[in-house]
Amino acid sequence: MSIDRRKFLKYLGGLGSLTLFGRTSSAHASGHSIRMPDQYGVLIDTTLCVGCRSCEKACNEINEDLPRKPTQFFKDKSVLDKRRRMDFDSYTVINRYQNQRVPGNPVYAKFQCMHCNDAACVSACIVGALTKDENGAVVYDAWKCIGCRYCMAACPFQVPAYEYNNILTPQVRKCTFCFEKRTSKGKIPACVQSCPMEAMTFGKRRDLIKMARKRIKKYPDQYVHHIYGEREVGGTSWLYLSSLPFDKIDLPKLGYTSLPSYTEPIQHAIFKHFIPPLAWYGLLGGFMWFLRPKKEKTETAQDEKGIKK
Amino acid sequence: MKKRLTTCTFIIGAGICFFFFLGAVGSVHSEAEKAEKTIERPILISGVEMFEKLERPPVQFYHDRHTSALKEEGCGTCHPNDEKKKERFVFTYPKTKSENSSKSLMKSYHSNCLGCHKEMAGEGKKTGPLTCGECHVARKKPLVEHLPKTPDYYQPLDEPYHKDCIACHKKGDDDHKPEDLDWKGFYIKEKGIEKAIWPKVKFDYYLHSQHEKGLDKKCELCHHIYNKAKDKLVYLKGTESSCRDCHQEEDVEKRRTFRKVAHSDCLHCHMERKQKNLKAGPFACAKCHVEGKERTIKEMADIPRQTREKPDKTLIRMEEMGDATKATISFGKKPEQVEIKVEDARLEKVSFDHQAHEGYTRACGDCHHDTLKACKECHTLEGSDKGSGVTLSEAYHDISSPWSCIGCHELEKSKKSCAGCHHLMRNGLRGSSCLVCHSQKTEDNIKAVSKLGSPKDLLPEKLSEELDIKKMEKIYKPSKFPHQKIIKNLTEVSNKSKLAKKFHTNRMTICLGCHHEIPLEPKKLFPRCFTCHSSNILYKKTGTLGLLGAYHRQCLGCHKKMEQKPNDCAGCHAEKEAVPTETSN
Numbered sequence: 005m006s007i008d009r010r011k012f013l014k015y016l017g018g019l020g021s022l023t024l025f026g027r028t029s030s031a032h033a034s035g036h037s038i039r040m041p042d043q044y045g046v047l048i049d050t051t052l053c054v055g056c057r058s059c060e061k062a063c064n065e066i067n068e069d070l071p072r073k074p075t076q077f078f079k080d081k082s083v084l085d086k087r088r089r090m091d092f093d094s095y096t097v098i099n100r101y102q103n104q105r106v107p108g109n110p111v112y113a114k115f116q117c118m119h120c121n122d123a124a125c126v127s128a129c130i131v132g133a134l135t136k137d138e139n140g141a142v143v144y145d146a147w148k149c150i151g152c153r154y155c156m157a158a159c160p161f162q163v164p165a166y167e168y169n170n171i172l173t174p175q176v177r178k179c180t181f182c183f184e185k186r187t188s189k190g191k192i193p194a195c196v197q198s199c200p201m202e203a204m205t206f207g208k209r210r211d212l213i214k215m216a217r218k219r220i221k222k223y224p225d226q227y228v229h230h231i232y233g234e235r236e237v238g239g240t241s242w243l244y245l246s247s248l249p250f251d252k253i254d255l256p257k258l259g260y261t262s263l264p265s266y267t268e269p270i271q272h273a274i275f276k277h278f279i280p281p282l283a284w285y286g287l288l289g290g291f292m293w294f295l296r297p298k299k300e301k302t303e304t305a306q307d308e309k310g311i312k313k
Numbered sequence: 314m315k316k317r318l319t320t321c322t323f324i325i326g327a328g329i330c331f332f333f334f335l336g337a338v339g340s341v342h343s344e345a346e347k348a349e350k351t352i353e354r355p356i357l358i359s360g361v362e363m364f365e366k367l368e369r370p371p372v373q374f375y376h377d378r379h380t381s382a383l384k385e386e387g388c389g390t391c392h393p394n395d396e397k398k399k400e401r402f403v404f405t406y407p408k409t410k411s412e413n414s415s416k417s418l419m420k421s422y423h424s425n426c427l428g429c430h431k432e433m434a435g436e437g438k439k440t441g442p443l444t445c446g447e448c449h450v451a452r453k454k455p456l457v458e459h460l461p462k463t464p465d466y467y468q469p470l471d472e473p474y475h476k477d478c479i480a481c482h483k484k485g486d487d488d489h490k491p492e493d494l495d496w497k498g499f500y501i502k503e504k505g506i507e508k509a510i511w512p513k514v515k516f517d518y519y520l521h522s523q524h525e526k527g528l529d530k531k532c533e534l535c536h537h538i539y540n541k542a543k544d545k546l547v548y549l550k551g552t553e554s555s556c557r558d559c560h561q562e563e564d565v566e567k568r569r570t571f572r573k574v575a576h577s578d579c580l581h582c583h584m585e586r587k588q589k590n591l592k593a594g595p596f597a598c599a600k601c602h603v604e605g606k607e608r609t610i611k612e613m614a615d616i617p618r619q620t621r622e623k624p625d626k627t628l629i630r631m632e633e634m635g636d637a638t639k640a641t642i643s644f645g646k647k648p649e650q651v652e653i654k655v656e657d658a659r660l661e662k663v664s665f666d667h668q669a670h671e672g673y674t675r676a677c678g679d680c681h682h683d684t685l686k687a688c689k690e691c692h693t694l695e696g697s698d699k700g701s702g703v704t705l706s707e708a709y710h711d712i713s714s715p716w717s718c719i720g721c722h723e724l725e726k727s728k729k730s731c732a733g734c735h736h737l738m739r740n741g742l743r744g745s746s747c748l749v750c751h752s753q754k755t756e757d758n759i760k761a762v763s764k765l766g767s768p769k770d771l772l773p774e775k776l777s778e779e780l781d782i783k784k785m786e787k788i789y790k791p792s793k794f795p796h797q798k799i800i801k802n803l804t805e806v807s808n809k810s811k812l813a814k815k816f817h818t819n820r821m822t823i824c825l826g827c828h829h830e831i832p833l834e835p836k837k838l839f840p841r842c843f844t845c846h847s848s849n850i851l852y853k854k855t856g857t858l859g860l861l862g863a864y865h866r867q868c869l870g871c872h873k874k875m876e877q878k879p880n881d882c883a884g885c886h887a888e889k890e891a892v893p894t895e896t897s898n
Contacts, residue, residue, distance in 0.1 A: 052866065054865075054869060056882055109873070199862070200861050200862070201865045201866055201869065202861060202865070202866070
């Protein structure tokens with residue numbers, strides 16, 4: 005069979021357009037909807053934090069799988085001189101920042117997993133070891149984890165840490181929202197309970213946002229007029245109020261679109277209900293069948309070859 | 314071999330030390346230099362009124378460089394003489410200015426500036442630039458210090474300031490019109506470019522007293538009013554006001570702008586006095602338009618009161634506005650005209666101690682804006698254009714404005730000595746505080762202030778001097794709380810402040826700082842904190858604090874605001890001897 009250029013392009017175009025079949029819907033197919041009306045969260049008011057490290061201590065006490073640390077360690081304020089990150093041995097850390105507005109009055113900020121509404125780590129996990137619970141927590145299941153560390157690469161806040169020192173059974177480490185021990189049983193997270201200044205408030209996310217707005221309205225000169233986490237990367241369960249610009253307290257400037265909503269429409273569309281791959285291979289097969297060499301022609305071709313030889 | 318090695322290391326070490334030394338000296342030197350140098354601000358010349366589009370960036374003209382370079386030649390080199398009084402100059406530029414068209418204006422600038430520069434270059438003298446780009450300098454970096462200051466809570470705008478200016482002005486809402494921002498030069502147009510560039514001269518009590526002294530209290534040398542009948546400027550005692558009262562932003566008939574008046578009259582007086590070898594004020598721009606620090610009220614404490622006739626004590630009420638005031642009230646569709654009569658006024662007159670308040674200002678304009686009239690002349694009951702829409706009530710009571718009574722008091726309350734209690738009860742005009750001002754019936758009562766008594770009269774007898782707070786007994790020893798000492802100290806602070814003495818009328822006021830929202834009675838025990846602040850912190854929708862938070866925020870918040878110690882954990886919570894183990898939570 006002879007196929008001219010025009011026909012070839014026509015088929016190719018038709019084939020290509022069929023692959024678009026699965027991409028028509030833009031809503032991405034993560035396990036949970038972004039808006040869970042009753043999800044919980046925590047509002048951190050960094051203007052109130054005094055850097056006592058009670059939350060770090062409480063976190064270490066409640067999470068028994070973390071390496072034990074003596075009480076004296078948490079009384080040592082000199083660790084605040086250095087900028088720290090969450091690691092395999094701590095789910096939360098407090099850092100100190102210089103305050104340009106009121107020199108000599110440093111600002112403290114606590115960090116932990118932000119428990120994003122539409123978490124990039126949940127989307128990136130290929131075995132479903134990370135899931136977003138309805139109460140707002142992003143929960144890690146060590147039994148499912150294969151240690152690929154995609155979650156660490158995906159997280160916009162660089163939260164998940166990895167037990168590199170554990171050779172046999174390494175786990176990914178990040179704040180659990182005290183899911184197993186407390187929040188799933190109607191208690192509040194250990195760090196929130198321990199805070200002497202009550203700089204953290206646990207509650208339904210929508211109430212917290214209202215509360216934060218009220219605070220900004222009441223003391224407009226004390227706060228940057230923005231709730232960090234309200235809309236960042238599609239919203240996070242942990243929200244921040246601050247007197248300093250947020251990038252000054254290591255909260256990165258991020259877009260308001262959740263990261264999975266960029267990646268998932270493409271990735272999921274390619275394999276949606278397995279139709280696109282089947283269609284693709286079916287079409288390829290059809291194309292091959294259409295272009296299969298006909299018997300007579302093959303013979304003559306062989307003849308020609310033979311003559312050439 | 315070893316010897317050589319040691320000498321080598323010694324030489325290298327010495328070299329490194331020397332470099333460090335140089336570096337240190339260099340840095341010290343440059344810092345000292347920086348402190349010495351005043352910021353040199355250019356005047357931007359662009360003729361925005363004539364040119365619709367600027368082909369080149371505005372000229373950056375450094376006036377003080379020219380005055381110092383042309384000291385011998387004098388002002389006449391650039392500025393034309395006054396037609397009436399020959400010895401005077403008119404401080405305009407250029408000398409021969411033709412404003413017929415944009416081209417002729419440009420030509421007159423070019424011929425004057427470049428002509429002089431060329432002439433001087435020809436004589437072999439040091440002179441200014443001759444090429445286009447040297448005067449029309451395109452600014453790569455925006456001149457941050459030229460821009461108006463933003464309020465404190467707009468801190469995030471401060472650093473990437475320009476980016477954010479543009480971000481808002483691009484969108485263009487009512488406050489941020491795109492045409493208010495000049496994209497090329499990155500500055501905000503504010504009725505002529507020069508205005509935004511130089512800091513305003515603050516003619517405070519100190520400067521006024523200096524002029525009074527120098528001019529032997531001859532008020533007529535500066536102050537005047539216009540007499541229409543005589544078509545003449547005359548001086549009338551008791552009518553002295555701020556220059557800006559008449560001389561405004563734009564020329565009105567014969568009245569010149571404030572800018573023109575201030576520059577020609579002030580500078581001429583300074584010049585004439587200099588020629589007569591009398592003590593004279595400065596000529597250089599930066600000497601009057603001083604950067605940065607303004608004189609504080611404390612520095613001006615010894616300056617005698619200005620002599621213009623003014624009320625020492627006054628009663629403020631609508632009474633003085635005439636017999637009746639008309640107000641438009643519209644509840645339904647039809648606006649109704651209602652007459653408000655003096656007898657109808659329901660609150661007492663406010664007795665205002667003018668003299669006492671003068672001590673809290675740096676110039677009359679701090680309250681009176683650009684005039685010396687009474688508030689009610691511009692701020693009418695309904696608001697008028699003259700008072701820029703601010704009603705009389707707002708003028709006295711607006712909490713967010715530093716001009717209003719309440720706003721200024723609020724600022725005072727945010728200071729260190731008061732903020733301890735007041736930072737938590739902000740935006741607070743309590744119902745009872747109305748009567749503090751609206752109460753005095755006679756002028757004699759104006760200065761009547763209450764003084765808070767000793768704490769012993771207030772406290773119940775069985776209450777000990779020091780209280781133990783045992784909330785965190787499991788982990789720490791009980792915290793010692795010096796209850797009586799704190800009340801005593803706060804009472805002292807209150808009794809020192811005039812404002813506090815006036816407003817802390819109730820003798821239980823001092824208790825309100827901590828025991829808020831409670832009916833107070835002396836010699837009685839108040840409800841405990843945990844009545845409202847639950848000791849079990851669980852999620853609560855109302856947002857009421859738990860006991861832990863209530864204690865810590867109350868104590869630490871006050872300590873922070875009043876810069877008191879202790880402000881760390883160990884200061885209040887003494888460690889128990891036996892450190893509890895991990896398991897005992």
